[in-house]
Amino acid sequence: MIDQNYSNFKDKGFIILRNFIKDDDFDSICENLKKDILIEFYKLKKKVGGSLMGNLNVFPGSYAKIIFDKLNKKDFHNIIENITNKKFSDFDIISGGNLNFQFKFNQHFHTDSKFNNSFFIINVVTENIYETNGPLELVPGTHKENIPYWKFILKKKKYKILLANRGDILIRTSNLWHRGTKNESKEPRLLLVFILKDKTGDVSKFEFEGNNKPQIFNNFFKTSIKGTIKENLYTRFSYFYLFYRLLRSFFVKKCDFILNLLNSWKKVFDQINLIDDSDSIYKNHKEFYENRHDQSALSIICKKNNIFSLSASECDWAEFSGKRVWIHLNDYPILAKRDLKYNIIKRFIKRQSKNLKRLKKKISNS
Numbered sequence: 001m002i003d004q005n006y007s008n009f010k011d012k013g014f015i016i017l018r019n020f021i022k023d024d025d026f027d028s029i030c031e032n033l034k035k036d037i038l039i040e041f042y043k044l045k046k047k048v049g050g051s052l053m054g055n056l057n058v059f060p061g062s063y064a065k066i067i068f069d070k071l072n073k074k075d076f077h078n079i080i081e082n083i084t085n086k087k088f089s090d091f092d093i094i095s096g097g098n099l100n101f102q103f104k105f106n107q108h109f110h111t112d113s114k115f116n117n118s119f120f121i122i123n124v125v126t127e128n129i130y131e132t133n134g135p136l137e138l139v140p141g142t143h144k145e146n147i148p149y150w151k152f153i154l155k156k157k158k159y160k161i162l163l164a165n166r167g168d169i170l171i172r173t174s175n176l177w178h179r180g181t182k183n184e185s186k187e188p189r190l191l192l193v194f195i196l197k198d199k200t201g202d203v204s205k206f207e208f209e210g211n212n213k214p215q216i217f218n219n220f221f222k223t224s225i226k227g228t229i230k231e232n233l234y235t236r237f238s239y240f241y242l243f244y245r246l247l248r249s250f251f252v253k254k255c256d257f258i259l260n261l262l263n264s265w266k267k268v269f270d271q272i273n274l275i276d277d278s279d280s281i282y283k284n285h286k287e288f289y290e291n292r293h294d295q296s297a298l299s300i301i302c303k304k305n306n307i308f309s310l311s312a313s314e315c316d317w318a319e320f321s322g323k324r325v326w327i328h329l330n331d332y333p334i335l336a337k338r339d340l341k342y343n344i345i346k347r348f349i350k351r352q353s354k355n356l357k358r359l360k361k362k363i364s365n366s
């Protein structure tokens with residue numbers, strides 16, 4: 001049985017262990033957990049990031065240890081050791097979960113980690129998951145290669161909706177593409193998670209020990225203005241968001257120079273505080289305005305390597321001998337031209353409307 005689980009995991013990136021927790025008291029534990037989580041949920045006074053999406057992160061408090069003890073048995077250790085090729089004691093274990101409610105939107109497909117920083121995710125099903133209360137949608141086999149978003153979109157793929165019952169366990173790698181789907185039911189739906197990451201010290205740590213009260217906090221989106229804009233784009237203008245993610249994919253020539261450059265960029269991602277919104281560990285420069293994350297890191301690396309960059313304003317034509325020319329872009333392989341030509345009537349109307357605007361501004365300022 002274990003060998004079969006192992007080969008399925010390798011091939012698909014996940015396995016489902018049906019009816020794995022059978023203990024008599026599991027029903028009441030899950031119901032109490034849900035009750036306590038909902039008390040915290042209804043106590044939330046202001047909207048936290050993820051409220052529009054309908055998906056919040058959960059810390060299960062003391063329930064984490066109670067439920068983890070149901071898993072922490074020889075059978076389970078054997079399965080984990082078979083699929084990960086590591087000892088169970090090689091992992092630090094972090095607990096969490098998410099609460100899906102009032103889902104108006106599907107998530108966009110994503111992976112839960114950068115390809116080379118993957119970890120294992122154990123979802124413990126604490127309440128039944130059916131078609132309408134926001135099941136996970138998995139894309140089997142997509143964990144095997146590191147692909148950009150545009151390649152994922154164009155790839156031929158099969159989908160698997162995870163329907164499950166209380167007591168089932170889903171083990172997946174963070175590299176597997178997946179998304180949460182709309183919860184169209186009236187009830188918020190809870191799903192518990194334990195994350196297995198390579199241990200950082202000599203002894204394996206259980207991050208959840210000693211904590212009591214369940215907590216709820218923001219998901220992927222922060223409560224800041226920037227976070228709110230992101231969440232709105234992600235949900236209400238999802239095609240815009242999809243287009244934005246496609247644009248973030250880029251093409252480079254595969255050669256030693258570029259590979260070294262990309263490796264230097266990749267190293268920046270190992271120091272996550274450089275590319276997220278966490279507080280800087282050093283004092284900020286007096287002219288610091290905001291962090292542009294991985295974009296800034298790439299710009300600095302390009303400058304260090306004498307890569308000439310093309311400013312966005314180079315999309316405009318230049319004037320030479322009274323004519324529009326593009327000779328300043330002769331050495332670049334891709335031209336993004338912005339050279340709309342209007343006929344004489346349209347030019348006249350445009351000029352007059354500009355004059356009118358200028359005049360209005362002048363009057364309002366005087």
Ligand SMILES: [Fe+2]
Nearest residue numbers: 110111112178
């Ligand atoms: Fe996810």
